Amino acid sequence: MKQKQGMNKRRPFGATLTTLMMIFFYLPIIFMVVFSFNSSKSLTHFTGFSLRWYEQMFASHDMMNSLYVTIIIAVLATLISTIVGTLTAIGLRYSKKLVRAYVTQINDLPMMNPEIVTAIGLMLLFITFHIERGFTTLLLAHIAFCIPYVMLSVMPKLRQLDPNLADAAMDLGATPFQTLTKVIVPEIMPGIVSGAIIAFTMSFDDFIISYFATGKGVKNLSIMVYTMAKRVNPSINAISTLLVALITVILLAVNIVPVIRKKIAEKHQNDPTYSPAPRKHTARNTLIFALVGAAAACLIFFRPSTGTQPFAGQVLHLYLPGEYISDEMLSNFEQQTGAEVVVDNFDSNEQMYIKVANGESFDVLIPSDYMIQRLIEEDLLLKLDPAKVDEAMVQIDDKVLDMAYDPGNQYSVPYFWGTVGIVYDKNKVSQEDLEKDGWAIFADPKYKGDIYLYDSERDQFMSALKSLGYSMNTSDPEELKQAYEWLENIVKTMEPEIVTDEIIDNMANARKALGMIYSGDATYVMQENDQMGYYLPEEGTNIWTDAMCIPKSAQNPELAYEFINYAASYEAQMINSLYVGYTAANKEVEDELAASEFEGLDSYIPRSGNALDEVFEYNPDSRKAIAEYWSRVKVVASNSR
Amino acid sequence: MKTWRRLAIPYLIWGSCMLLLPMLLIVFYSIVQPGNEVTTFSFTLNSYVRFFTDPNFLMILWRSLSVALKTTALCLLIGYPIAYWISRCSKKTQNLMILLITLPMWINMLVRTYAWIGLLSEGGPISIVLGWFGIHNVEILYTETAVLIGMVYNYLPFMVLQIHASLTKMDPSLVEAASDLGASPFQTFWRVIFPLSVPGVISGITLVFLPAISAFFIPKLLGGGGWFLIGNVIENQFITVGEWNFGSAISVIMALIMMLLMGLVRRADRKGAKEAKA
Numbered sequence: 032m033k034q035k036q037g038m039n040k041r042r043p044f045g046a047t048l049t050t051l052m053m054i055f056f057y058l059p060i061i062f063m064v065v066f067s068f069n070s071s072k073s074l075t076h077f078t079g080f081s082l083r084w085y086e087q088m089f090a091s092h093d094m095m096n097s098l099y100v101t102i103i104i105a106v107l108a109t110l111i112s113t114i115v116g117t118l119t120a121i122g123l124r125y126s127k128k129l130v131r132a133y134v135t136q137i138n139d140l141p142m143m144n145p146e147i148v149t150a151i152g153l154m155l156l157f158i159t160f161h162i163e164r165g166f167t168t169l170l171l172a173h174i175a176f177c178i179p180y181v182m183l184s185v186m187p188k189l190r191q192l193d194p195n196l197a198d199a200a201m202d203l204g205a206t207p208f209q210t211l212t213k214v215i216v217p218e219i220m221p222g223i224v225s226g227a228i229i230a231f232t233m234s235f236d237d238f239i240i241s242y243f244a245t246g247k248g249v250k251n252l253s254i255m256v257y258t259m260a261k262r263v264n265p266s267i268n269a270i271s272t273l274l275v276a277l278i279t280v281i282l283l284a285v286n287i288v289p290v291i292r293k294k295i296a297e298k299h300q301n302d303p304t305y306s307p308a309p310r311k312h313t314a315r316n317t318l319i320f321a322l323v324g325a326a327a328a329c330l331i332f333f334r335p336s337t338g339t340q341p342f343a344g345q346v347l348h349l350y351l352p353g354e355y356i357s358d359e360m361l362s363n364f365e366q367q368t369g370a371e372v373v374v375d376n377f378d379s380n381e382q383m384y385i386k387v388a389n390g391e392s393f394d395v396l397i398p399s400d401y402m403i404q405r406l407i408e409e410d411l412l413l414k415l416d417p418a419k420v421d422e423a424m425v426q427i428d429d430k431v432l433d434m435a436y437d438p439g440n441q442y443s444v445p446y447f448w449g450t451v452g453i454v455y456d457k458n459k460v461s462q463e464d465l466e467k468d469g470w471a472i473f474a475d476p477k478y479k480g481d482i483y484l485y486d487s488e489r490d491q492f493m494s495a496l497k498s499l500g501y502s503m504n505t506s507d508p509e510e511l512k513q514a515y516e517w518l519e520n521i522v523k524t525m526e527p528e529i530v531t532d533e534i535i536d537n538m539a540n541a542r543k544a545l546g547m548i549y550s551g552d553a554t555y556v557m558q559e560n561d562q563m564g565y566y567l568p569e570e571g572t573n574i575w576t577d578a579m580c581i582p583k584s585a586q587n588p589e590l591a592y593e594f595i596n597y598a599a600s601y602e603a604q605m606i607n608s609l610y611v612g613y614t615a616a617n618k619e620v621e622d623e624l625a626a627s628e629f630e631g632l633d634s635y636i637p638r639s640g641n642a643l644d645e646v647f648e649y650n651p652d653s654r655k656a657i658a659e660y661w662s663r664v665k666v667v668a669s670n671s672r
Numbered sequence: 673m674k675t676w677r678r679l680a681i682p683y684l685i686w687g688s689c690m691l692l693l694p695m696l697l698i699v700f701y702s703i704v705q706p707g708n709e710v711t712t713f714s715f716t717l718n719s720y721v722r723f724f725t726d727p728n729f730l731m732i733l734w735r736s737l738s739v740a741l742k743t744t745a746l747c748l749l750i751g752y753p754i755a756y757w758i759s760r761c762s763k764k765t766q767n768l769m770i771l772l773i774t775l776p777m778w779i780n781m782l783v784r785t786y787a788w789i790g791l792l793s794e795g796g797p798i799s800i801v802l803g804w805f806g807i808h809n810v811e812i813l814y815t816e817t818a819v820l821i822g823m824v825y826n827y828l829p830f831m832v833l834q835i836h837a838s839l840t841k842m843d844p845s846l847v848e849a850a851s852d853l854g855a856s857p858f859q860t861f862w863r864v865i866f867p868l869s870v871p872g873v874i875s876g877i878t879l880v881f882l883p884a885i886s887a888f889f890i891p892k893l894l895g896g897g898g899w900f901l902i903g904n905v906i907e908n909q910f911i912t913v914g915e916w917n918f919g920s921a922i923s924v925i926m927a928l929i930m931m932l933l934m935g936l937v938r939r940a941d942r943k944g945a946k947e948a949k950a
Binding site for chain 2: 046062066076115123126130134141151236268275282388658662
C-alpha cells in the first residue's frame with residue numbers, strides 16, 4: 032500500500048486531471064446553487080442575496096406539479112417494476128431455455144437501442160391503439176424500461192443460489208409460497224435492492240421516454256425544464272438546489288448511518304446485553320424508502336385541497352403557447368372556482384395541432400387565427416353556446432371580432448392580438464436601413480451573424496413573401512418556391528440563429544442587432560431595455576389574433592366556459608397583459624394600458640391602416656408546402672454553420 | 673419448482689406488448705404510406721429514398737456521427753488517465769472518488785445541462801475567467817464547442833466508472849510479475865494493463881456513444897435552435913411536422929447504424945481478447 036501511494040505521488044498529471052474533472056463536474060452545480068439565491072434575473076451577475084426565486088418556485092404550478100409527478104412516478108414505477116421483475120426472474124430460473132432466451136432478447140431492446148427509438152416506439156404504440164397519453168401511459172412507459180434493469184441485477188443473484196435450497200425447504204414442509212418469501216427472496220435481497228435503486232434513479236432522471244410517452248400537460252421535472260429553458264428562469268435553479276439538498280441528505284444518511292452504527296456497536300462490545308440490529312442493509316434501505324416516501328407524502332399534502340367552491344376538485348386542461356399566462360391569474364381562477372388548472376405549452380400552432388388532431392383531450396386551447404380556421408374545418412372544435420360567452424364577448428375589442436377565420440365568433444373568444452415585426456438595437460441598426468430594406472434587412476451583409484430568425488414557419492414565410500411583394504396567403508407554388516429561396520439565401524449567407532422564446536431575454540440583453548419578433552415580446556424587450564426599437568416594414572405584416580376555443584375532446588366544457596369568461600374579463604386581462612406585454616383583446620384593458628403602462632410603445636398598439644397588412648388564412652396545400660420548406664430551411668441552416 | 677414457472681408468464685405478455693411490439697411498429701410505420709391506418713395500408717420505401725437522396729439529411733447524419741465520435745474520443749482520452757489514477761489510490765480514496773463522481777449523476781440531467789447555459793453565456797463565469805487570460809469575445813454558447821462540453825459533461829462519468837471497474841478487477845500480481853520480469857513501466861502498461869482493461873473501455877465506449885448519437889436535448893439547449901443532430905430531426909418529425917412515417921424511417925436507420933457499429937466494436941473486442949491471450 033505504501034509503495035502504491037508513493038507511486039501516485041509521482042503522478043501529478045493524473046492528480047491534476049482528476050482535480051480538474053471534479054471542478055468540471057461540480058462547477059454547474061455550485062453555479063446553480065449560488066444563482067438560485069440571486070436577487071436579480073441575471074444568470075451572469077450576482078446582485079445580492081434573496082429568496083424570491085424560491086418563493087416563485089413554491090408559487091409556480093408547473094414546478095410543484097412536475098416535482099409531484101416525478102416523485103410519484105418514480106416511487107410507483109420502482110415498486111411495480113421491482114416486484115414484477117423479481118417474480119419474473121424467479122419464474123425464468125425454472126423455465127425452459129427458449130423462454131429465457133426470448134425474455135433476455137426483448138429485455139435487451141431498450142438497453143441496446145438509442146433511447147429515442149424506444150421512446151418513439153412507445154409513442155406509436157399508444158397512438159396506434161388509441162390509448163390517450165397522460166399519467167397512466169407515462170407510468171406504463173417507466174415500468175417498461177425499469178423492469179429489464181431490475182431483472183438484470185436480480186438474475187445473477189439467482190444463478191448463485193444453490194438449486195437444492197428450494198427443494199430442501201419444500202422437503203421440510205414449506206409451501207411454495209413460504210419457500211419463495213422465506214427462503215428465496217431473503218437470499219437474493221441485495222440484488223433486489225440494487226435493482227430497485229437503479230430503477231428509481233432511471234425513472235427519476237428520465238427525459239426522452241417521458242417526453243414522448245406523456246400527454247395532457249402531465250410532465251415530470253425534465254420535461255418542465257426542457258419546455259421552460261428557453262427563457263431565463265432562475266426558479267429552475269431554485270428547484271435544482273432543492274433537489275441537490277435532498278439528494279445530499281439522503282446520500283449522507285445512507286453513508287453515515289452505518290458508520291455510526293458501527294461506532295455504537297464497538298462501544299457496546301463489552302456489553303453482553305447489547306445485540307446489534309441483524310441486517311444493516313435492511314436498515315439502510317428502509318431509510319431510503321422512508322425518506323422518499325416522506326417526500327412523496329409531503330407533496331401529496333401540499334396539493335390544492337378541495338373546498339366548497341362550484342368546481343371544487345375538478346381539473347381544467349389548458350393548452351397554450353409558452354409564457355402566455357400569469358401564475359397570479361391562474362391562482363385567482365383556482366381560488367374562485369376551486370378547480371385545478373393543468374397547463375401544457377406548445378412552441379408552435381403546428382405542434383398543438385398534432386396533439387389535438389390525435390385525440391389528446393384539452394378543455395381550452397389558445398391557438399392563432401389560421402389554426403382556428405383549420406380546427407373548425409376539420410370539425411375539431413365545439414361550437415360555443417352564445418348565451419355562455421355573451422358576457423365575455425361584449426368586452427372584446429370590435430377590431431378582433433368577426434374575422435374571416437371565424438365569422439361571428441361562433442367558435443372562439445379572442446385572448447391577445449398583435450403584429451409581427453423587427454426588434455432592433457438602436458445603437459447598431461439605423462432607421463434608414465430599416466425603411467430602405469424592409470424585411471430584406473435580414474439579408475443585409477452588414478448584419479451578418481447578428482440576426483435572429485423566429486422558428487415559426489408561417490411568420491418567416493410571411494416576411495419572405497411580403498419582401499417579394501406577394502400576398503402572405505398565396506398558394507402559388509412558384510411564389511412559395513421563391514420565398515423558400517429567399518430564406519435559404521439568408522440561412523446560407525447570414526449565419527442567423529433560429530430561435531423561439533430565447534429571443535426575448537437575448538434581445539433585452541442586446542445580444543444581437545435585430546430579430547423577428549411578436550409585438551408583445553417586443554413590448555417586454557423595450558420595457559427592459561430602452562435602446563431597443565420595434566419596426567413594422569411598410570411591405571406589410573401579419574395582424575394576428577390568438578383566441579380561446581373549446582375542442583370537441585374537452586372533458587369539462589362547463590369549466591372551460593367558466594375559464595373563458597374569466598380570462599376575457601377586465602381583471603384577468605389586466606394581470607395577463609401586464610405580465611406578458613401582449614395587447615389585450617379586452618377593449619377597456621387595451622385602452623387603459625396603451626395610455627399608462629405601455630404608453631409610447633408602438634408594439635403594444637397594433638398598426639391599422641396599412642393596406643398590405645393581412646390576416647392569415649388556412650390553406651391545406653400551401654400549409655404542407657410551407658411546412659416541408661421550413662423544415663428544409665432549418666436543416667440547411669444547421670448545415671451552414 | 674415447476675409451479676414457479678407460471679411467474680414468468682405475465683411478463684412474457686407484457687414484454688411482448690411493451691418492448692417488442694413498439695419496435696415492430698416503428699419498422700411498420702417506416703414502410704407504409706403516410707396517412708394509412710393500421711387496418712388498411714400499402715407498402716412503400718419512399719421514406720428511406722427521401723432520406724438517402726437528400727444531401728441535407730445525410731449531412732446531419734454525418735455530423736451526428738462526428739459529434740458522437742468526438743464525444744467518445746474525448747471521454748476516453750480524459751477518462752482513462754483519471755480512471756487509472758484513481759485505481760492506483762488507496763481503497764479509501766478510491767471509494768471517495770467514486771462517490772464524488774456518481775453524486776452529480778443523481779441530479780437530473782436536464783437541470784445540470786441547463787446550468788451550462790448560464791455558465792457559457794456571454795459575460796458569464798467562463799467568459800470572465802477566459803478574459804483574465806486575455807481571451808475576449810469568444811462565443812461558446814450555441815456552438816459545437818458548447819454541445820461537446822455538454823455531452824462530455826453528461827457522459828464522462830460512465831466512461832470513468834467502467835474503466836475503473838475493469839482496472840480494479842485486474843489481478844495486481846500480473847503487474848508485479850511484469851515488472852519483476854524486467855518490463856519498463858511503459859511496457860507494463862501497454863502490454864499488460866491496457867489489454868486487460870479493454871473490456872471496460874469497450875463498455876465505456878458503448879455507454880457514451882449510444883446516448884451521444886441520439887442526444888437531442890443537449891444540442892437543443894446548448895446548440896440553440898439552429899443546431900440539428902439526427903435526434904432533433906426525429907423529434908421534429910414527430911412533435912412539429914407530424915410525419916411519423918418519415919420519422920420512423922430515420923429511427924430505423926439510426927438503430928441499424930448503432931447495431932452495425934456496436935457489432936464492429938464487439939468484434940474488435942473479441943479479436944483483442946484473443947490476441948491478449950496469445
